[in-house]
Amino acid sequence: MSAPNKSYDPVAVTALSAEQVDRALDAALTAITAATTLDELKEARLAHSGDRAPLTLASAEIGALPPEARADAGRRTGAAKARIKEALARRQEDLEKERDESVLVTEKVDVTLPFDRTPEGARHPVTMTVDRLADVFVAMGYEVADGPEVEAEW
Amino acid sequence: MQDTLFVAPAGSGMVLRTHTSPVQIRSLLTRPLPLYVVSPGRVYRNEAVDATHLPVFYQIEGLAVDEGLTMADMRGAIQAFVDALFGAGLRTRLRPDYFPFTEPSGDVSMECHVCRGESVKPGADPCRVCRSQGWIEIAGCGMVNPRVLVACGIDPDRYSGFAFGLGIERALMLAHGVSDIRDTVDGDVRFSRAFGAEI
Numbered sequence: 271m272s273a274p275n276k277s278y279d280p281v282a283v284t285a286l287s288a289e290q291v292d293r294a295l296d297a298a299l300t301a302i303t304a305a306t307t308l309d310e311l312k313e314a315r316l317a318h319s320g321d322r323a324p325l326t327l328a329s330a331e332i333g334a335l336p337p338e339a340r341a342d343a344g345r346r347t348g349a350a351k352a353r354i355k356e357a358l359a360r361r362q363e364d365l366e367k368e369r370d371e372s373v374l375v376t377e378k379v380d381v382t383l384p385f386d387r388t389p390e391g392a393r394h395p396v397t398m399t400v401d402r403l404a405d406v407f408v409a410m411g412y413e414v415a416d417g418p419e420v421e422a423e424w
Numbered sequence: 425m426q427d428t429l430f431v432a433p434a435g436s437g438m439v440l441r442t443h444t445s446p447v448q449i450r451s452l453l454t455r456p457l458p459l460y461v462v463s464p465g466r467v468y469r470n471e472a473v474d475a476t477h478l479p480v481f482y483q484i485e486g487l488a489v490d491e492g493l494t495m496a497d498m499r500g501a502i503q504a505f506v507d508a509l510f511g512a513g514l515r516t517r518l519r520p521d522y523f524p525f526t527e528p529s530g531d532v533s534m535e536c537h538v539c540r541g542e543s544v545k546p547g548a549d550p551c552r553v554c555r556s557q558g559w560i561e562i563a564g565c566g567m568v569n570p571r572v573l574v575a576c577g578i579d580p581d582r583y584s585g586f587a588f589g590l591g592i593e594r595a596l597m598l599a600h601g602v603s604d605i606r607d608t609v610d611g612d613v614r615f616s617r618a619f620g621a622e623i
Binding site: 392398400402409412415419421424 | 428429430431438439440441444446447448449450451455460461462463464465466467468482484486488501507508522592593595599600608615616619621
């Protein structure tokens with residue numbers, strides 16, 4: 271950033287001239303309109319509204335202008351930046367809407383299709399334990415006996 | 425011994441079995457000697473449901489009747505089953521107990537399979553599984569009362585027998601670190617999945 275200019279006058283800061291600001295604005299708007307995906311729009315945002323964008327760098331030079339020229343330069347760059355910001359937001363909204371709509375189509379799942387994974391079912395852990403214990407005794411030569419669950423009281 | 429569920433109408437004389445012991449008598453009456461049977465099955469008790477009690481649960485009982493069977497044979501059978509379920513190397517012990525149809529009767533404890541008895545030592549970390557007792561009660565057992573054999577028409581001078589029984593859910597909970605018996609009946613597949621069931 272240049273130091274405040276108090277000593278001499280006038281100073282030509284070309285980056286702040288009306289033509290330069292307009293050109294930067296046109297370039298930004300063109301890039302924003304040309305962006306067809308959210309990624310491209312992100313690149314455009316970095317190039318035209320980021321820390322290294324021409325207009326950002328230009329506003330940093332305002333301090334180098336003579337005091338009476340600063341207000342006018344600030345207004346012009348400020349207005350240009352606001353337009354870029356607005357254009358970015360609008361384009362962002364449009365592209366997001368477009369993406370959401372295309373996702374609905376490309377990631378469509380027909381939930382009415384037949385289910386292709388039929389759970390086979392399994393034996394209950396208690397049943398598995400019964401079998402395991404019975405196996406231990408069968409291995410020792412025992413037989414497995416079964417009986418009714420309703421019995422005489424005595 | 426247990427709170428029993430009776431079958432209607434009142435005075436029917438029928439009950440939902442509170443243990444699988446009747447199966448042992450049916451086996452004694454119908455099968456030839458020597459007899460070695462296990463009877464796993466569902467049993468019913470009129471108990472409130474909590475983390476360790478269900479009114480319907482499973483038991484497995486064993487009965488062996490042969491010539492010359494002694495408590496040593498019973499200890500061997502019990503040790504073999506503990507080895508099979510919890511891995512070899514856990515000691516078991518018998519302490520006197522009472523069951524109506526065995527004499528003498530005992531309860532079977534095994535060394536805690538989690539702390540292996542270490543939690544009993546002074547200054548050791550407490551063990552939640554055996555409550556730092558070092559032993560876990562797992563089964564009841566005893567030598568078949570000779571009068572039971574007589575009632576089944578078996579000569580008690582020639583034959584002797586032993587019997588034992590344990591709760592299936594309890595064995596499952598111990599072996600797999602399940603803390604609430606109600607998990608076994610909730611029907612949640614996430615519980616079964618932990619046992620390798622593909623659902």
